[in-house]
Amino acid sequence: MNTPTCPICQAPISGRMDKKYCGDQCRSTANNKKKLETQRILLVTNQALRKNRTILKTLCPQGKATVRKEVLVMLGYDFTLFCSLFMTSKKQLYYMCYDYGFTPINENGVEKALIITRQNYMGDWNPWKFIK
Numbered sequence: 111m112n113t114p115t116c117p118i119c120q121a122p123i124s125g126r127m128d129k130k131y132c133g134d135q136c137r138s139t140a141n142n143k144k145k146l147e148t149q150r151i152l153l154v155t156n157q158a159l160r161k162n163r164t165i166l167k168t169l170c171p172q173g174k175a176t177v178r179k180e181v182l183v184m185l186g187y188d189f190t191l192f193c194s195l196f197m198t199s200k201k202q203l204y205y206m207c208y209d210y211g212f213t214p215i216n217e218n219g220v221e222k223a224l225i226i227t228r229q230n231y232m233g234d235w236n237p238w239k240f241i242k
């Protein structure tokens with residue numbers, strides 16, 4: 111059987127079988143690495159969300175606007191990121207990004223986004239409504 115090695119310094123690990131690191135210093139190094147990685151993920155995600163909001167705000171200065179999907183794509187909008195969801199009674203889904211949001215629409219075969227600003231009634235969302 112191979113002796114387990116420390117993932118930080120590659121030294122062989124002796125002692126208890128469930129030990130992950132060779133010692134306190136490598137465990138602390140590993141924990142710091144994990145913390146930094148978490149911070150990096152939050153930072154990158156928050157930056158992208160803020161960028162999305164800026165794009166929506168720029169394209170929608172009057173509370174409501176319709177733009178082609180390509181405009182959002184061209185400006186670098188990240189469709190995978192949003193802050194909340196809102197669905198109208200007609201099952202139109204709005205992807206909210208802070209106080210702005212959009213719903214995908216199709217006008218005569220052209221993919222567009224209807225951009226809006228958040229309204230007070232948009233706070234209601236029940237994720238369990240959609241499971242059978």
Ligand SMILES: [Zn+2]
Pocket residue numbers: 116117118119120121131132133136
């Ligand atoms: Zn080590």
